[in-house]
Amino acid sequence: MRVGIDVGGTHTDAVLMDAATVVASVKTATTQDVTGGVVTALHDLVSSAGIDRDRIGAVMIGTTHFTNALVTGRGLARTAVVRLALPATSGLPPLVNWPAALHAAIDPRVHLCHGGHEFDGRAIAPLRREELLRVAGDLEAHDIRTVAIGSVFSPAAPELEEQAAAVLLEELPHLHVSLSHQLGRIGLLERENATVINACLRELADEIVEAFVGALRTAGISAPLYLSQNDGTLMDAEYTRRYPVRTFASGPTNSMRGAAFLAGELSDCAVVDIGGTTTDVGVINRGYPRQATGEVDIGGVRTNFRMPDVLSIGLGGGSLVTTGPSVSAGPDSVGFRLTRQALVFGGDVLTATDLAVAGGLAEIGDPSLVRHLDPGLVRRGLDWMAGRVVELVDRIRVSAAPLPIVVVGGGGVLMPEVLPGDLAVHRPPHHAVANAIGAAIGQIGGDVDRVVAVDGPRAREEAIAAARAEAERIAVSAGAAPGTVRIVDVTEVHVAYLPGGRRVQVRAVGDLDLEHRPAGGPAADGTRAEAGTARGHEQDARR
Amino acid sequence: MSFTLTPENLDDLAEGAAVLGTGGGGDPYIGRLLVERQLRAGRDVRIVDLGTLRDDALVVAVAMMGAPTVFIEKLPSPEGSVAALRALERHLGRAVDAIMPLEAGGLNSMMPLVAAAAADLPVVDADGMGRAFPEIQMVTFNVAGVPGSPMGIASDHGDSAVIEAADNDRMEWLARGLTIRMGGAAYTASYPMSAATVRETAVPGTLGLALRIGTALRTAREHHRDPFDALTAALRGTFYSHGRVLFRGKVVDVDRTTVGGFARGQVTLAAGGESGDPGDPGDRIVITFQNEHLVAVREGGHERDGQVAAIVPDLICTLNTETGRPVTTEALAYGQRLTVYAISTPAIMRSPEALACFGPSAFGLDRPYTPLEELTPATP
Numbered sequence: 074m075r076v077g078i079d080v081g082g083t084h085t086d087a088v089l090m091d092a093a094t095v096v097a098s099v100k101t102a103t104t105q106d107v108t109g110g111v112v113t114a115l116h117d118l119v120s121s122a123g124i125d126r127d128r129i130g131a132v133m134i135g136t137t138h139f140t141n142a143l144v145t146g147r148g149l150a151r152t153a154v155v156r157l158a159l160p161a162t163s164g165l166p167p168l169v170n171w172p173a174a175l176h177a178a179i180d181p182r183v184h185l186c187h188g189g190h191e192f193d194g195r196a197i198a199p200l201r202r203e204e205l206l207r208v209a210g211d212l213e214a215h216d217i218r219t220v221a222i223g224s225v226f227s228p229a230a231p232e233l234e235e236q237a238a239a240v241l242l243e244e245l246p247h248l249h250v251s252l253s254h255q256l257g258r259i260g261l262l263e264r265e266n267a268t269v270i271n272a273c274l275r276e277l278a279d280e281i282v283e284a285f286v287g288a289l290r291t292a293g294i295s296a297p298l299y300l301s302q303n304d305g306t307l308m309d310a311e312y313t314r315r316y317p318v319r320t321f322a323s324g325p326t327n328s329m330r331g332a333a334f335l336a337g338e339l340s341d342c343a344v345v346d347i348g349g350t351t352t353d354v355g356v357i358n359r360g361y362p363r364q365a366t367g368e369v370d371i372g373g374v375r376t377n378f379r380m381p382d383v384l385s386i387g388l389g390g391g392s393l394v395t396t397g398p399s400v401s402a403g404p405d406s407v408g409f410r411l412t413r414q415a416l417v418f419g420g421d422v423l424t425a426t427d428l429a430v431a432g433g434l435a436e437i438g439d440p441s442l443v444r445h446l447d448p449g450l451v452r453r454g455l456d457w458m459a460g461r462v463v464e465l466v467d468r469i470r471v472s473a474a475p476l477p478i479v480v481v482g483g484g485g486v487l488m489p490e491v492l493p494g495d496l497a498v499h500r501p502p503h504h505a506v507a508n509a510i511g512a513a514i515g516q517i518g519g520d521v522d523r524v525v526a527v528d529g530p531r532a533r534e535e536a537i538a539a540a541r542a543e544a545e546r547i548a549v550s551a552g553a554a555p556g557t558v559r560i561v562d563v564t565e566v567h568v569a570y571l572p573g574g575r576r577v578q579v580r581a582v583g584d585l586d587l588e589h590r591p592a593g594g595p596a597a598d599g600t601r602a603e604a605g606t607a608r609g610h611e612q613d614a615r616r
Numbered sequence: 617m618s619f620t621l622t623p624e625n626l627d628d629l630a631e632g633a634a635v636l637g638t639g640g641g642g643d644p645y646i647g648r649l650l651v652e653r654q655l656r657a658g659r660d661v662r663i664v665d666l667g668t669l670r671d672d673a674l675v676v677a678v679a680m681m682g683a684p685t686v687f688i689e690k691l692p693s694p695e696g697s698v699a700a701l702r703a704l705e706r707h708l709g710r711a712v713d714a715i716m717p718l719e720a721g722g723l724n725s726m727m728p729l730v731a732a733a734a735a736d737l738p739v740v741d742a743d744g745m746g747r748a749f750p751e752i753q754m755v756t757f758n759v760a761g762v763p764g765s766p767m768g769i770a771s772d773h774g775d776s777a778v779i780e781a782a783d784n785d786r787m788e789w790l791a792r793g794l795t796i797r798m799g800g801a802a803y804t805a806s807y808p809m810s811a812a813t814v815r816e817t818a819v820p821g822t823l824g825l826a827l828r829i830g831t832a833l834r835t836a837r838e839h840h841r842d843p844f845d846a847l848t849a850a851l852r853g854t855f856y857s858h859g860r861v862l863f864r865g866k867v868v869d870v871d872r873t874t875v876g877g878f879a880r881g882q883v884t885l886a887a888g889g890e891s892g893d894p895g896d897p898g899d900r901i902v903i904t905f906q907n908e909h910l911v912a913v914r915e916g917g918h919e920r921d922g923q924v925a926a927i928v929p930d931l932i933c934t935l936n937t938e939t940g941r942p943v944t945t946e947a948l949a950y951g952q953r954l955t956v957y958a959i960s961t962p963a964i965m966r967s968p969e970a971l972a973c974f975g976p977s978a979f980g981l982d983r984p985y986t987p988l989e990e991l992t993p994a995t996p
Contacts, residue, residue, distance in 0.1 A: 192685070226690070574685070
């Protein structure tokens with residue numbers, strides 16, 4: 074059995090799942106210390122299900138801790154940045170265009186060094202050991218314990234980043250090293266940004282992971298711990314310590330994946346997550362959230378990180394209803410005061426929830442308190458909200474074919490059974506804890522994104538086959554069961570002006586391999602080391 | 617027009633340049649960052665009207681050559697453009713007096729500003745394309761018989777070369793080869809000529825135009841006005857006087873292929889799907905592109921089926937329907953709500969000689985050039 078936990082800003086939700094069945098679910102308050110709410114949720118879950126703790130095979134947690142740390146600038150470590158690129162790229166040094174407050178929070182030491190590759194794999198310049206030794210001296214002098222290393226075209230040629238890391242680690246064995254080719258794709262500035270964010274979160278990651286591990290121990294659970302990544306896949310505790318930035322935006326992703334799972338065989342669908350204040354709409358493509366194309370802003374920093382493509386509007390159960398010449402709801406909301414201020418709870422504010430109750434879509438509070446509402450007004454209000462959601466779904470669709478719509482979240486009652494355009498709404502059981510379910514069913518992914526120069530169809534086929542094989546190896550290396558790994562996406566983009574040049578992006582996913590792990594805890598890398606597969610380490614480093 | 621760049625009008629200029637990029641030219645984001653750094657370092661970017669230069673002032677066109685994918689990884693530097701400029705100066709035995717953009721669209725609208733700030737030279741408010749085109753011989757200078765070489769070309773390594781080509785087509789071909797050896801991206805300085813020649817052969821006022829377009833779009837957003845009305849109003853009275861919304865709809869198909877080393881393809885938009893406006897499901901527009909948009913053809917079960925709505929060298933732009941922000945061909949994706957907006961080109965780009973160089977036939981299109989204002993009359 075698996076436990077999925079979603080640590081949100083207000084609530085900590087947890088579910089216990091036996092294969093595809095939800096055995097139990099709980100909702101508790103999130104606590105200031107990381108541990109409290111998780112321990113309570115685990116305790117309540119185990120006692121309500123009445124099961125032996127030893128039957129829990131894994132615990133998956135989705136958390137917003139790291140996103141919040143970056144947005145508030147708290148808990149970030151002083152960070153060094155090394156770029157391997159000279160004599161190229163000096164015109165735009167690392168961290169260009171970062172928000173001043175965040176820049177000040179990490180107080181960076183920036184070093185430009187020789188290195189990097191051309192698009193076709195030739196070196197821009199060889200590494201210079203003496204430069205790196207000077208960097209090590211500078212880090213020591215400033216007592217900096219975490220460094221981000223980026224090299225030009227490292228997604229296609231990672232070796233210089235690894236060599237530079239080795240030199241620094243010789244001098245400073247306790248240094249936390251974050252390498253850009255493991256954290257991003259083509260696009261140096263954006264990839265470097267993600268790497269620096271990761272580097273400044275490393276010490277916090279140690280604390281948080283330690284706290285989660287401690288919570289499991291306190292709750293008497295010996296199963297291994299995994300954390301949700303932003304693309305719906307999982308990483309183990311050790312991997313999270315190294316790549317905390319990958320937890321960013323895992324909340325919306327988990328709700329979308331959880332919804333898709335609950336809806337059954339709908340591996341392609343639109344998910345509408347309606348909360349108290351906002352509605353998020355995303356698309357599930359072959360069981361996974363569709364990724365955003367282009368750059369994504371995290372706390373004012375431009376990155377090209379893997380993120381779900383989500384559209385949001387200010388519409389939720391607590392949205393204020395405006396009755397003028399036309400009826401509309403939001404973006405203002407009564408939020409957590411819904412149970413005091415809404416009409417159905419004896420308050421004096423007309424909310425979206427009141428319309429849903431008056432229109433017979435839900436039984437919440439005291440329906441007699443909204444009986445006086447004009448049925449025409451109620452109808453127009455409900456139609457308006459349904460229309461807004463249909464518009465969002467239409468904007469986010471990936472193809473001309475209509476998508477099934479799955480509605481989750483507490484505000485899901487605002488939607489009718491059938492939306493305009495004859496679109497059936499799926500509202501599965503347990504939809505209120507879709508996030509925790511999404512965490513529980515997380516899988517393992519592997520990505521390749523590289524620019525290759527090929528001459529002729531045969532060379533092109535070989536290049537794509539190599540990229541596919543590499544993506545599969547990366548997924549297995551990250552903990553997927555080999556027999557379950559499949560390629561879910563192959564994208565090829567022609568590189569303008571470059572003869573035979575093309576950018577190949579491949580993504581592989583597989584089920585989490587629970588078979589080969591000792592019950593005592595996560596050991597993705599250690600397990601392979603024991604099996605004597607040195608290749609696993611090499612591939613792991615290329616991740 | 618003459619003006620000095622500030623961080624505020626730089627954003628507007630970059631957005632306007634992306635509109636003039638007509639779907640291609642690469643995203644000017646990196647170029648904008650480079651210019652911003654020059655301004656922050658206290659350097660000036662002075663844009664001067666063509667009329668302010670002495671007849672014998674030496675003007676050189678600055679541009680980057682290569683693949684946008686390389687630019688976003690091996691980030692361009694001001695030094696590279698300056699190196700190309702210096703190589704050309706050494707060959708000519710005299711100093712350059714002013715810099716000019718080779719093309720007014722995309723990343724290449726920004727690099728001349730970076731080079732000018734770094735070399736402390738003014739930038740002439742004019743260019744050779746009046747928009748973006750995929751090849752460096754597709755310029756009005758070439759149409760007028762101005763030789764593009766000697767051309768300075770430089771890499772990030774500090775090496776440089778000077779090309780003296782037999783003609784401008786061979787210059788493009790030779791420079792393309794060097795660009796690959798230089799790492800898929802190279803800095804160029806070409807078409808050295810006197811200010812008097814620039815006045816006769818360039819498309820004038822295109823940087824000022826880009827600024828005007830970007831300012832109009834931003835102001836419209838700030839005041840919640842229709843960005844396309846604002847764009848049409850901004851174009852009135854310029855050399856690009858006719859602006860038209862050709863179509864408003866949703867991307868229903870993007871088909872990209874690779875032909876002859878260029879990103880060719882077609883994007884299809886369908887009307888309808890807007891809230892409260894089901895539209896005619898047969899009403900579509902198909903845009904063919906080669907890095908930049910080339911021709912827009914109407915499709916559907918009505919009398920305009922098969923009609924050309926606009927064709928190169930007139931500008932066909934794909935803009936976000938809600939914000940008016942330009943969307944490049946690389947970023948086109950299914951489901952986007954776009955407005956297809958066309959802009960007429962100045963007379964200098966419509967002569968028979970100009971059309972032979974960058975009109976429909978130069979791109980292998982078997983349709984004749986017809987001015988936008990005849991193809992799609994303004995709606996009252």
